[in-house]
């Protein structure tokens with residue numbers, strides 16, 4: 001079982017627990033590494049974001065020093081593709097897209113269900129597939145725009161689609177949309193996340209992305225990083241067992257993110 005997590009939120013953004021509580025919980029679980037990934041600041045929706053990234057970096061660095069020899073602590077960021085503040089001074093970047101862009105306006109795909117439904121109704125003529133197409137069209141640029149080391153929750157647009165209740169994930173239009181984003185992103189050679197966050201928060205029973213997408217990515221040489229997108233100390237490894245089984249079924253190798261990415265010489269400069 002994977003004993004690390006690099007997608008972790010805390011009270012510096014929209015997480016429930018302090019970094020220290022998260023670290024203590026990770027140590028209790030026998031983790032060897034924990035990476036924090038506070039949300040980058042979005043002017044359009046500041047509520048869930050880090051308003052003091054310098055304070056965040058300082059505290060994570062202090063904890064890293066304090067816990068050296070017990071657990072490796074890293075300071076990363078979950079950088080939204082539309083964030084205008086460059087991700088400087090972090091050990092790594094999770095590149096994520098939480099919005100669809102229409103007529104130069106951003107609409108969240110990660111907010112509450114009613115608001116997403118309203119966006120689809122009012123901005124996309126109730127056509128969920130057209131909403132998904134806009135999402136994947138944007139997602140194509142996530143690595144280039146964020147400098148991502150990990151591609152976050154690839155099919156976040158399925159957040160409320162458990163059991164296909166809003167749209168058919170086998171519809172050729174939907175498949176063409178995600179494949180086109182996958183093809184664009186595969187060229188970057190950056191690992192994709194298998195993200196169990198929607199399981200611990202009760203939105204879904206399976207991780208992002210779907211098994212179909214994982215199979216496609218695997219067939220095209222992609223690798224994956226397992227992460228919990230944890231927002232509290234009880235969910236640091238929620239669903240990891242099932243997600244590892246899923247990776248095995250889909251034939252996608254899990255990378256040791258700490259070894260392969262954070263171990264790179266050009267990444268060491270930011271380390272404690």
Ligand SMILES: [Zn+2]
Nearest residue numbers: 078096152153
């Ligand atoms: Zn996210």
Ligand SMILES: [Zn+2]
Nearest residue numbers: 007009078229
């Ligand atoms: Zn996250």
